[in-house]
Amino acid sequence: MERLSVFGLLLAILCAITSKYASYGDTKFSNCSKRIDCDNSTGAVVSIDLRNPFPVDSDSSSRYGFWNLSGEIRPSLLKLKSLEYLDLSLNTFNAIPIPEFLGSLENLHYLNLSTSGFSGAVPSNLGNLSRLQYLDLSTEFSSLSCDSLEWVTGLVSLKHLAMNNVDLSLVGSDWISVLNMNLTELHLSSCLLTGSIPSTKPVNSTSFAVLDLSSNPLNSELPDWLVNVSTLVHVDLSNCNLYERIPLGFGELPNLQYFNLAGNNNLSASCSQLFRGSWKMIRYINLASNKLHGKLPSSIGNMTFLTNFDLSMNNVGGGIPSSIGKLCNLKEFDFFGNNLTGPIPASLGDLQNLTKLSLEGNELNGTLPESFGNLSELSMLDVSVNHLTGFISEVHFSRVRVPNPLNVAPYADVDLSSNLLEGPIPVPNVEIELLDLSHNRFSGSIPQNISESMPNLIFLSLSGNQLTGEIPASIGEMLLLLQVIDLSRNNISGTIPSSIGNCSLLKVLDLADNNLSGEIPASLGQLRQLQSLHLNDNKLTGNIPLSFQTLSTLATLDLGNNRFSGDIPLWIGDGFADLRILKLRSNGFSGEIPPNLSDLSSLQVLDLAENNLKGRIPGSLGDLQAMAREQIVIQYLLYGKYRGLYYEENLIITTKNQLQTFTKTLSLVTSLDLSGNNFSGDFPEELKKLSGLVVLNLSRNHISGKIPENISSLHQLSSLDLSSNNLSGSIPPTLSSLSFLGYLNLSNNFFSGTIPYAEHLTTFDASSFTGNPDLCGPPLPVKCRDAESDGGGSVIEEDNDGNEQEVIDKWFYMSIGLGFAAGILFPILVLAIRKPWSDDYFNFLDRIVDKWLWVEKKRSLNQRR
Incomplete structure (x- = not known):
């Protein structure tokens, strides 16, 4: 201005x-x-x-x-x-540069230019400000940079230096040597600093109070001298790639209030030793995502000023000491992802200031203490993924209330999922927004008063229980803020309430695997923000409602294993730019495949198996863009994500003649399953364009003609099933180049000639080729006559020449041995040099992504504070 x-x-x-x-x-x-x-x-x-x-x-x-x-x-x-x-x-x-002339204001004692949109290089003549005691150049978007910190040596009076998010990647590894020994505060978070923290003390141990080097790739050990700086108040070395042990003695620092070493992954310490000190002034401890081990000592009850205690994602074992109830100021207690055992102590109910309790992902057992009903400030309770038993009642939440200190929208989260809890569904008499009781043993019907008790509910998951009865119509009449409804895998009966169409904010509706009957209410077409719809594995009838054509945000539509009939609507191919998954299998759909399904540019899974479809397979399916691309980047299909909880997309896909559930790696799968219909005509050569296809199943149809030679262009295929058709001609040798192929079934067709038993095809046994009368050669026990000029062969009905048979047998068994060896060694080679698509690989990725999601969930939950 x-x-x-x-x-x-x-x-x-x-x-x-x-x-x-x-x-x-x-x-x-x-x-x-x-x-x-x-x-x-x-x-x-x-x-x-x-x-x-x-x-x-x-x-x-x-x-x-x-x-x-x-x-x-x-x-x-x-x-x-x-x-x-x-x-x-x-x-x-x-984005203007910091004016150089500021370095001429020689009487400046205090200069704060932080978070003001400056960009470019930090002027070195700021080093002329010899009287400067306070300098803050922190930025928000790393818009400032500094190639050298030598100018800082001129700031002989400096006590406070803050340059958070300033790019210091070029200052070298010896950056700390130029700093003033008399600094009291050093804030260099997220500066791309490298190099080790020196083992000798670079600061004055009688005045230094604040050290923040968080989120820098230091790759250093944690120096011992820190525990000798008696004036330390604040230490933040989180996310610095620190390793080795945490020095003992931090608990004896008389002024230490803030201690954060989270996210280093390789720092280790025994809890019983680390927390045996007095920690008399400590208010904040965060050692999440490291390698802490051992048991919590009862002495942690002495840290009476503590407000935040986070040891999540470590290897802490043993029980939670009852002395935890002495931490009268504790607000957040976060121990998820450890190995805690035993019951949850009732003394936790004495923590009147507790707002967040996170114990998920441990080995805790016993019942949930009724004393939790005394936690009047509690707004987040997560004890999921444990072994808790018993009943949950309103007593557990009798005094829980929703805080509203800043006049913002109230909230309360309760996650009791993945335990062994039983009895009727509890209905806390508080304004809960997120309620996850999935994967327990709750029984009975969904309470009719669930809408009245929790009118602000946004996330509701009761999946994987033993619920019966009907879905209360009040869910759609009063819970108008709902974004996720997951009632899947229960024994719920009756019809789908048309009132659910009133939940205009709904992003996920999963009613799969129940006993629902009747037709889909047309009112569901009003859910204009819906991304995932699972109505599969029920007893639903009728047609797909015309109103569904307005659900333009859909990414998943799963209506499989029901009793739907009629043609597949033509409009499904129009206006669904985000549709990834279309599963209509095991119904009574008839007619032909609409050719405009090829306009579904995001479609990765198309499952129309087990219907009464007929006609030719449209060549236009070769234009499915997402199936023509190799999916190599995991995209987390998380819908209705809200404050750390989310609905994770999952899908059962028939691959390798087995049902396999995909969750974390679902985005990597491309599948086309048209099996068990009445399709006829030649094998559609246009499918060769789907080079990213992982699963192709055209079995149990009436498809004729030959397998195209260029089928090898489907180089990502993991499962290929063409069995029980009318295919003929020779098996193309190019099949042997499909190095990811783990399942092949060409049985019960009319193939002829010699099996091209070489390279990867040697890993398959005779069951892949049986039922083809004119097919011969290994691994079938049917030998071939000498090859004709066209490279084919014919079956020998009988041959009593012992010598010839002996030679053939030797060749056959040798090839079997080589094939077996290749089957063992080749996947190992593939794992070493390429991205595989084997089941083990998917399971491995699932475990890795699971751990990542644990961390993301924690971050999301922390960000709301």
Whole structure:
């Protein structure tokens, strides 16, 4: 703004007149009088505080109003020779460089330019400010950089240095040697710093208080000297790739309040030793995602000032000591992803200030203490993935209330999933937003009053229980904020309430694997934000409602294993740009495949198996774009994600003649299954364009003609089933080049000639080729006559020549042995040099992604604080 460009001319005048205008109540100048200070004797400006009072993430319109400065800063500011204090933080200077002339304001004691939109190189002449005690150049988007920190040596009076998010990747590994030994605070978070933290003390142990080097790739051990700096108040070395042991003694530091070593993954310590100190002033401990082990000592009950305690994603074992109930100030207790055993102590119910309790992913047993009903401040309870038993009742939540300190939307989350809990569904009499009771042993019907008790419910999962009865219509009449409804894998009967169509924010509706009957209500077409719809494995009848053509955001439509009939609607091929999964298998659909299904550009799984479809397989299916691309990047199909909970897409796919459930790796799978219909005509050569296809199943149809020679272009195929058709001719030798092929079934056709038993085909046994009368050669026990000029062969009915038979047998068994060896060694080679598609690979990825999702869930839950 122009105000800044004329500081040198106007600030002295402002100092003279602000008191006058303030007396008349002028708001702007009254504020000015608080932000500009002048020397009482000389009238010289000594302090300018033009900090934007609204934080960067504020949604207030005032954030970019009167007090938001922009434009340029002109050298006329140099006329303020007596200036000692300058704060321009939290403004938006639109990527201008930091003015070099600021290095000439020789009387400056305080300079704060943080988060103000400056960019470019940090001017080295800031090192001329020998009286400067406080310097903050932190930025939000790494827009500033600095190639050397040598200029910092000139700041001989500096006590506080903050350069968070400034790019220091080029300063070298010896950056700490140039820092002033008399610093009291050092903030260099996310600066791309490298090199080890020195083993010798670089700071004054009698004054140094704050060390924040978080999120830098230091690859260092944690130095022992830290436990000897008695003045330390704040230590944040999280996400620094630190390794080896955590030095003992932090608990004896008399002033330590904040201790964060989270996310280093390789720091180790025994909990019984690490926490045996007094930790008398500690308020915050976060050692998540490391290698802590051992048991928690009862002495942790002495840390009575502690408000946050996070040891998640470690190897902590043993029980939770009952002394935990002495931590009267504790607000967040996060121990998910450890090996805790035994019951949850009832003393946790004494923590009256507790807002978050996260114990998921342990080995805890016993019942949920009824004392939890005393936790009047609790807003997040997660004890999922344990071995808890017993009943849950309203008593457990009798005093739980939804906090609303800042007049924002209230919330409360309860996740009791994946335990052994039983009895009727509990209905907490609090305004819960997220309720996950899935994968337990709850029984009975869904309570009719669930809508009245929890009107603000956003996420509801009761999947994988033993629920019976009907779906209450009130769910769609009162729970209008719902984004996820998952009632799958129960014994729910009756019809789908048409009132669910009123849940206009719904993103996921999963009613799969129940006993629902009747037709799909047309009102579901009103769910314009729906992304995932699973109605499979029920007893639903009728047609696909015409109203579904308005569900343009759908990514998954699974209606398989029902009793639907009629033609597949033509409109399915129109307007579904995001549809990844279309599964209509095991119904009574008839007619032909609509040719415009090829317009589904995102479709990766098309399953129309086990219907009454007929006609030719449309060649236009070869234009399915997503199946023509190799899927090599995992995309997490998480829908309705809200504050750490989410619905994770899953799908059962028939591959390698088995049913396999895909979750984490579902985005890597491309599958085309048209088996068990009445398709006829030649093998569609256009399918060769689907080079990313992993599963192709055309079995049990009436397809004729030959397998195209260029089928080898489907180089990602893991499962190929063409059995029980009318295919003829020779088996193309190019099949042997499909190195990922783990399942092949060409049985019960009319193939003829010699099996091209070489390369990868030697890993398959006779069952892949049986039922072809004119097919011969290994692995079939049918030998061939000498090859004709066209490379084929014919079956020998009988041959009593012992010598010839002996030679053939030797050749056959040798090839079997070589084939077996290749079958063992080749996948290992593939695993070493290529991305495989084997079942083991998918399972391995599932485990890796599972761990990642644990961490992401934790981050999401922490971000809401």
